[in-house]
Amino acid sequence: MTKINISRMTIMIVDDDDGVRGIIKDYLTMYGFRTFIEARDGAEAYRYVLDTIQRIDLIISDWEMPRTNGLALLKAVRAHNLRYSTPFIMITSQQSQERLKITNAKLHAIDSYIIKPFRSDILREKVFQALKITDETAKAG
Amino acid sequence: MSQTAKKLNVLDLPQAKKDYEYNWRVLIVEDEPAIAEGIKAIISPAPSSVVPINRSSRSAAPSKTAGTPSEAQKDQFEVVWAKNPTEALHHIKSSILNGKPFAMGFFDVLLGSEIDGIELVRQIHLMDPKIHAVFVTAYHDRTVDSINQILGPNKSDRWDYMNKPFTDGAILQKARNAVSLWNLKEQKKLQEEQLSEASQLLRVNERNSTVAAVGRSVAHEFGNLLMHIVGHAEIALMKGDLAQMRTALTTILKAGETASNVLSKFKKMNNVESVPGLVPIKLNASVDEALELMAHDFNKRNIKVTKIKYHQCEVDANHHSLVQVFINLFTNAAHVMSPSGQIDISVAKCASPEGQIPDSWVEIKIRDHGPGIPKDVLPYVMNPFYTTKGNKGTGLGLPICKEIIEAEHLGEFSLSNHPSKGVEVTIKIPIKQEGAHD
16 A cells, blocks of 8 residues: 655645634644645635646635635636646635535535634544545655 | 515515504584584485495596495495584593594584584694594684684694585585595504604614624634634644643633624624613714724725724714614725725714804715716615615615614715715714703
8 A cells, every 4th residue: 555645745725814824734734744835815825826836735725815715716726727636625614605605615626614613633534535545544754 | 585584574564564444433513403413414324325425427437446446435424413512522532532533523613502613622632633623604703813823723734614504515525525634644644653663673674684794704703713712722732832832822812802802892783772862972983893893804805994084073873873884884885895995984073064053063984995886876876775786785774874874863974976986975963962861
């Protein structure tokens, strides 16, 4: 069985709240990830998406952000000819349009959907699921 | 879905109330039994020979359109006869007590007792101010002006007179006119009551939808704050490092504080029950509270707020209503500007609209830097149920703002395109409200 070296993976974290971004990074570090790209909104994130040399294994993005929101970023990624299959996890606060959002996100092949606030093990499960990593194949480095 | 249904119910409410019961009751005050019987026979003949309203040659026309013409157009006068003032006052009194007031009365002027018909009506009006009186007189013993003087000018639309000898038609028509006038006034009053009740409900409803909009933004803020709390606690626990724990606890406490601040503002806003009347408040505090509640939304939409003039003003006002007005206006402004924008606010004292008393009013201007309102749309934006926001808008935001400013605060509310760019809303309210502190 081939081991996946998760320390080599690059995860992009998109959230306008610095604190929340820091927490997600801390969580991911505890799982063994080492390389991160941070962006404050969809537009900033999209610049990394367009840079084809940049490795991006997973995108974790907040839904509600100033300027370009998470859904716009998701659509842009899915429309990109090289990045279209990049795993994408959407985060949001519980709100009334929740169901609408989920339907909308499913339409654009979202991999996972997390509601704030979430615990570490939830994020771990969703991240590993999205990256198709099982505990046997994981190899923290 | 449920929200729409609720709104419809609010509008349906006035119609859902009990049907209006038409009042046909007529009092005849006449000391001569033969005349009283005569009047009664004319307006309320024996059932076999009921007089239809449309006896003339035109009767064919309306009966085509009316649903049930023969039934609806019959006179249904209910006649009570009093042969002297004492009896008349007794009938009036019991009619009021039974909740079956008289719509009109025929009053003989010379009643052969200590008081005449006119004095009697004056006394009756003290008990039943709504009854319509028709004086019946054989002589020109009183001038119209002298009757007016006795009954008072505010009763001038509640009486009429006719001279003997009269024709059957004159009596019947007087009775019909007076009765229908009484009923029209009553129906109008009822409609006004229902309308004001409905508009009250609408205002509560609109407030609730404003609360819901702010609620969504509060929910988002809470999501982030809870994330800080949960995240830092968990990371600190997992790492077990003392310094890290200290930092985490400080962050958690701060998030908790912020959360309770947000919550207390939201609670205040939602509290419709404790709405006070107009009391002296700091107007700037109302603007600031609305700005704070909108902060998340503004941040999300990259909207900058500039306070061009911001004089501290104390006015007699309802803080919660004003916060609602400002949130509505800020929401509208934010909605038209994307992906970023600017809102200018100015608050300054100004002269009363007539210009006589300087610094007796406050003027608040809220201007956005959006595209403005197209000329063909501008006349309609203040109309209830007009919305450009599709399902998201109730179309009641601006009309309710206008009502809060004009009806509740006796101020002025206007909206126009700014000469250079965007929409400018101008609100003027008097600093002191007469009788605001009783």
